[in-house]
Amino acid sequence: MTDQPVTAAPSRRGRPGYDRQGLLDVAVATFIERGYDATSIATLADRLGLSKSAIYHHFPSKERILGAALDEALDALEAALPPAAPTEDGPAANHPAAHRPAARTDDDGALPGRGSSRRLEQVLREAVHVLVDRLPYVTLLLRVRGNTDTERAALARRRAFDRQVTALIESAQHSGELRTDLDPRVAERLIFGMINSIVEWYRPGGRESAHSLADDVVALALTGLRAP
Amino acid sequence: MTDQPVTAAPSRRGRPGYDRQGLLDVAVATFIERGYDATSIATLADRLGLSKSAIYHHFPSKERILGAALDEALDALEAALPPAAPTEDGPAANHPAAHRPAARTDDDGALPGRGSSRRLEQVLREAVHVLVDRLPYVTLLLRVRGNTDTERAALARRRAFDRQVTALIESAQHSGELRTDLDPRVAERLIFGMINSIVEWYRPGGRESAHSLADDVVALALTGLRAP
Numbered sequence: 231m232t233d234q235p236v237t238a239a240p241s242r243r244g245r246p247g248y249d250r251q252g253l254l255d256v257a258v259a260t261f262i263e264r265g266y267d268a269t270s271i272a273t274l275a276d277r278l279g280l281s282k283s284a285i286y287h288h289f290p291s292k293e294r295i296l297g298a299a300l301d302e303a304l305d306a307l308e309a310a311l312p313p314a315a316p317t318e319d320g321p322a323a324n325h326p327a328a329h330r331p332a333a334r335t336d337d338d339g340a341l342p343g344r345g346s347s348r349r350l351e352q353v354l355r356e357a358v359h360v361l362v363d364r365l366p367y368v369t370l371l372l373r374v375r376g377n378t379d380t381e382r383a384a385l386a387r388r389r390a391f392d393r394q395v396t397a398l399i400e401s402a403q404h405s406g407e408l409r410t411d412l413d414p415r416v417a418e419r420l421i422f423g424m425i426n427s428i429v430e431w432y433r434p435g436g437r438e439s440a441h442s443l444a445d446d447v448v449a450l451a452l453t454g455l456r457a458p
Numbered sequence: 459m460t461d462q463p464v465t466a467a468p469s470r471r472g473r474p475g476y477d478r479q480g481l482l483d484v485a486v487a488t489f490i491e492r493g494y495d496a497t498s499i500a501t502l503a504d505r506l507g508l509s510k511s512a513i514y515h516h517f518p519s520k521e522r523i524l525g526a527a528l529d530e531a532l533d534a535l536e537a538a539l540p541p542a543a544p545t546e547d548g549p550a551a552n553h554p555a556a557h558r559p560a561a562r563t564d565d566d567g568a569l570p571g572r573g574s575s576r577r578l579e580q581v582l583r584e585a586v587h588v589l590v591d592r593l594p595y596v597t598l599l600l601r602v603r604g605n606t607d608t609e610r611a612a613l614a615r616r617r618a619f620d621r622q623v624t625a626l627i628e629s630a631q632h633s634g635e636l637r638t639d640l641d642p643r644v645a646e647r648l649i650f651g652m653i654n655s656i657v658e659w660y661r662p663g664g665r666e667s668a669h670s671l672a673d674d675v676v677a678l679a680l681t682g683l684r685a686p
Contacts, residue, residue, distance in 0.1 A: 409686070423651060423653075427651020
């Protein structure tokens with residue numbers, strides 16, 4: 231699912247060659263381990279076995295490295311939204327007919343939802359895959375608190391994502407596919423709280439695959455734990 | 459619901475008098491704001507307008523302050539478990555008949571679950587109330603990473619809590635009240651991930667009351683977002 235190059239884990243023969251993505255992978259891991267503020271370009275150079283100028287060849291500043299990392303998580307999350315999702319200046323989400331039918335179909339007996347509910351299911355499923363595929367990038371995004379312009383821009387993009395998912399829930403409530411006794415904003419926060427919490431315990435290679443985890447999240451969020 | 463004294467917000471006349479709980483409230487707020495490691499007894503003394511020895515009168519060390527704060531969150535969470543919940547050396551949770559009927563009833567048209575499912579609903583509902591009532595204490599608990607013996611002991615208690623909730627889910631799966639296609643450990647993690655995420659956005663006095671938030675969590679976790 232990802233386009234991360236194998237250079238992310240450089241071999242030990244001689245000085246490893248890092249491309250932009252490999253450098254980013256190491257920077258993200260270091261930001262998570264030590265904290266962004268406590269990590270300097272010199273720290274990264276030391277960790278990478280590169281000169282500072284070699285890093286500056288790829289990124290003009292530490293904040294631009296952070297920005298690129300947050301963009302990677304946000305780009306992937308936004309790609310999970312339906313193609314005709316509402317934009318900042320468009321009311322598309324409240325007009326389900328404006329959406330084309332979901333292009334992606336699942337091979338695992340997806341729930342019989344349709345329209346907005348079906349698109350919501352796709353978004354939740356994709357968001358779990360993004361989280362698992364880019365675990366450190368999403369982890370970093372979730373730690374952002376808005377201390378710099380770069381962080382504030384990332385938080386604004388994240389809020390726009392949340393608004394689009396909320397609009398999808400609202401649309402599915404209007405069409406009668408989802409229950410109407412839950413505030414769509416609260417429902418969105420609770421469901422993405424559930425999804426985001428996966429970064430706390432998920433470890434790649436564990437017994438839980440991204441696919442079954444996505445199934446579990448969709449099942450819980452849409453139909454709940456109670457036996458039918 | 460809480461027994462927090464009004465001295466938590468001392469008046470401004472002269473030097474405030476702090477009892478143990480008031481001191482703890484300020485310490486928890488400071489740990490959250492600055493981080494536990496970056497907070498010294500001198501920091502707290504300065505913040506409280508007290509001498510260091512006045513603090514030592516209540517707590518022998520900074521780590522014991524942390525311990526008391528984490529105990530407060532954990533005591534409240536554990537009190538949310540059913541009275542006859544399984545203990546470390548007992549299999550009670552797998553014998554639903556060993557439980558007495560839930561003593562607490564809700565006045566808000568609770569779901570028609572019974573037995574283990576009903577007890578699970580009570581735990582989720584109570585856990586949301588604990589989180590809202592003791593927001594800073596639960597926030598601090600969720601930030602613990604196990605750097606000291608005190609933190610490791612808190613994490614062990616939290617894991618024991620999670621195991622008891624997992625056993626409750628498992629028991630309700632055995633009795634046919636909950637669906638069996640979800641791993642009870644994964645379901646517990648996802649549901650408490652959802653509950654714990656509330657600390658990220660909930661603000662006391664906002665438009666969402668603890669009661670309606672608890673209803674929303676129970677509705678989502680047990681019956682999902684899809685219209686029946």
